[in-house]
Amino acid sequence: MLPMEQLSALIQEHLGQGWDPAPGAAAWVAGESALGGRGLLAVRDIAPGQVLFVDHPLLCGPRSGTNIHRGCTVCSKINDQTSFKCPKCSLLLCSVECQSSTAHHNDCALITRWPNKVPIEEVDDTLLSRALTSIRALLLDEKSRQFLCTLQAHFQPPHGNEVRDLSKYFDIPKEEEKLMILASCVLDANAYQISNQYGEGDMHKRGLYPVASLMNHDCVPNTRHAFNSDFHMIVIAVKAIPAGAELCTCYTGLLWGTPARRVHLAKTKHFLCACARCADPFEGGTLLAALKCFQAECGGLLLPARPLQAAAPWRCMECDLQVPASNVADVQRALGSLVSTVDLEDVDGLEKFLLERITKFIPKTNQIVLDIECRLIWLLGEKDGLRWHELSEQRLSLKERLCRGALRTLAALGAGDAYLRGLLLYHLHAALAERARRAPLLYEELKPEIESTIEQAYNILKDGISGPPDLELRRRYLGPAAADKPREERFFILDNKSL
Ligand SMILES: C[S@@+](CC[C@H](N)C(=O)[O-])C[C@H]1O[C@@H](n2cnc3c(N)ncnc32)[C@H](O)[C@@H]1O
Numbered sequence: 001m002l003p004m005e006q007l008s009a010l011i012q013e014h015l016g017q018g019w020d021p022a023p024g025a026a027a028w029v030a031g032e033s034a035l036g037g038r039g040l041l042a043v044r045d046i047a048p049g050q051v052l053f054v055d056h057p058l059l060c061g062p063r064s065g066t067n068i069h070r071g072c073t074v075c076s077k078i079n080d081q082t083s084f085k086c087p088k089c090s091l092l093l094c095s096v097e098c099q100s101s102t103a104h105h106n107d108c109a110l111i112t113r114w115p116n117k118v119p120i121e122e123v124d125d126t127l128l129s130r131a132l133t134s135i136r137a138l139l140l141d142e143k144s145r146q147f148l149c150t151l152q153a154h155f156q157p158p159h160g161n162e163v164r165d166l167s168k169y170f171d172i173p174k175e176e177e178k179l180m181i182l183a184s185c186v187l188d189a190n191a192y193q194i195s196n197q198y199g200e201g202d203m204h205k206r207g208l209y210p211v212a213s214l215m216n217h218d219c220v221p222n223t224r225h226a227f228n229s230d231f232h233m234i235v236i237a238v239k240a241i242p243a244g245a246e247l248c249t250c251y252t253g254l255l256w257g258t259p260a261r262r263v264h265l266a267k268t269k270h271f272l273c274a275c276a277r278c279a280d281p282f283e284g285g286t287l288l289a290a291l292k293c294f295q296a297e298c299g300g301l302l303l304p305a306r307p308l309q310a311a312a313p314w315r316c317m318e319c320d321l322q323v324p325a326s327n328v329a330d331v332q333r334a335l336g337s338l339v340s341t342v343d344l345e346d347v348d349g350l351e352k353f354l355l356e357r358i359t360k361f362i363p364k365t366n367q368i369v370l371d372i373e374c375r376l377i378w379l380l381g382e383k384d385g386l387r388w389h390e391l392s393e394q395r396l397s398l399k400e401r402l403c404r405g406a407l408r409t410l411a412a413l414g415a416g417d418a419y420l421r422g423l424l425l426y427h428l429h430a431a432l433a434e435r436a437r438r439a440p441l442l443y444e445e446l447k448p449e450i451e452s453t454i455e456q457a458y459n460i461l462k463d464g465i466s467g468p469p470d471l472e473l474r475r476r477y478l479g480p481a482a483a484d485k486p487r488e489e490r491f492f493i494l495d496n497k498s499l
Helices: 004-018 102-112 125-139 142-150 161-168 174-190 258-268 325-340 347-361 367-379 393-413 419-438 440-461 471-478 487-495
Strands: 028-032 038-042 051-055 059-062 192-194 205-208 223-227 233-237 246-249 301-304 314-316
Touching: 004 028, 004 051, 004 142, 059 125, 102 125, 125 161, 125 174, 142 174, 161 174, 174 205, 223 246, 223 419, 233 246, 301 325, 325 347, 325 367, 347 367, 367 393, 367 419, 393 419, 419 440, 419 471, 419 487, 440 471, 471 487
Parallel strands: none
Antiparallel strands: 028 038, 038 246, 051 233, 059 205, 192 205, 223 233, 301 314
C-alpha cells in the first residue's frame, strides 16, 4: 500500500483548486482508519454545512450492473426510438450530434483498434456499455493511473466480468485487458452513482472520485455529496464532526433496515458493517426492519435481537417469541416479491397497496412502507395529472403527513442535514405553500413554516444539479428574505401551473 505521505501528495495534486486550505487550516487528512484500511480523518472540529472538498472523477461513464437501462453512451438519454449502434464500434448512440462528439470519437477509436472476432453489428451493445467506463481507463495519463492503482479493488468475480466477456467479441491485447479489469475492480469498490438532473430518467452514470473513494461507510454518515454540471462532486458535513472523527459516507439507502444494509454491504463491498446503528436492534427507535410478530394474536414487533449476528433468531418485543433467522428471511423474500408487483408510477395503486395490503403484513415503521410513502411524496404534486393545482385536499394532507413522518424517521436516526432531509423539506414546503394558496386565511399561521422549510431545503440542496428547478424561485419569493412582502406578491409564482 502506498505510504500515507505519498497518498496525501496525490490527493493535494488531484484536488488542486478544489482544496487549497491555508497552511495548517486543513480540516481533514488521509490516515489509517479504525474501520479498516485508510480513511479521511477530521483534524479539527468541523461545523455542519462546511464544504470538505470538491473532487473530480478520474473515470466517468455508464454503470456495469447487468440490469442497466440502455442509453446513449454520450449523453445518457434513454430513447429507444432514436437510438442506434455506431456502425464502427457498436456503442449505443441517440443522435448524429452524439455520434460526431469528441467523447464518442475517443471511445470509438479505442474499440476499433481491437480486431473483432464477429461482425461488428453482432457485438452486444449492452455489454460494451457496461464495460465502457473501464475501457476509458486506457486513456488515463500516468498520474491518474497511479492514483487508480492506489485505490482499493475487489478482484473476485463477478467484479471485472464485463471486461472479461469482451474477449468473446474482440482480440484485446493482454496488457490492455489487465488495466481494464483492474479499473473495473477499482470502480466496483469505490465508484459513486452520479445523480441525474431533478426528474430526469437518464441512464445512470458512475464516477471514480479518488478522494471521495477514501471515505469509509457509516450507516448514519456525517457527510453528503452533490454533483455539479461538470460532474464535480462536492462533499459537505451534514452535522458537527469533532476532531479525530472519521468522515463517512453511506454506501446504502439511508432508510433501509439493518439486515438489508448489511447484506448489501457484504455482497457488494465485502465487509460486515458493525456501526452503532447496525448494533442497535431498534435503529434509534425507527424500527425500520421490524416485522409483525408471527403469533397472530400477539400484535407485538419482531426485531433482530442480536443484529450483528445475521444467523441469530429474531425476538418479539411483546411475547418474547423467538423466530429463526431463516424463517424471517423467507418472509422478507415474500415481501420483496409482493412489492415487485407494484407499479411505482401509479399513485392509485401505491395508495391502495399502502393502505389496504402491505400494512396488513408489516408494521408502518418498516422500510418497505417508508419506501412506498417516499414514492408517493415524490409523485403527489409533481406527476402529470396530479400537479399541485389538481391535488385533492385529501391527497394534499396525505403528502404533508408523509413528509413529516419521513422527516421524523431521519431525525431519529440522527441523519443531520442529509440530502434526503433537504428533499423532504422541499416537498413539505411545497405542500404547505399550496395549502396557503388555496386558503388565504391560513397564510399567517403557515407562513413561518413555509419560510423555514424552503430556507433549510435550499441550504441542503443548492449545491448540486439534482435539486428541484424551482428551488431558488421559491426561496426568493416564499423564503424568510421576502417575509415583509404582501401575500399576493409572494404567492403569484404558484399561479404558474407548470410549477
Ligand atoms: C471505498 S473503499 C473505502 C476506502 C478504503 N478503506 C481504503 O483503504 O481504500 C471501500 C472499502 O473500504 C472498507 N470499508 C469501508 N467502510 C467500512 C466499514 N464501515 N467497516 C469495515 N470496512 C469498511 C471495505 O473494505 C470497503 O470495500
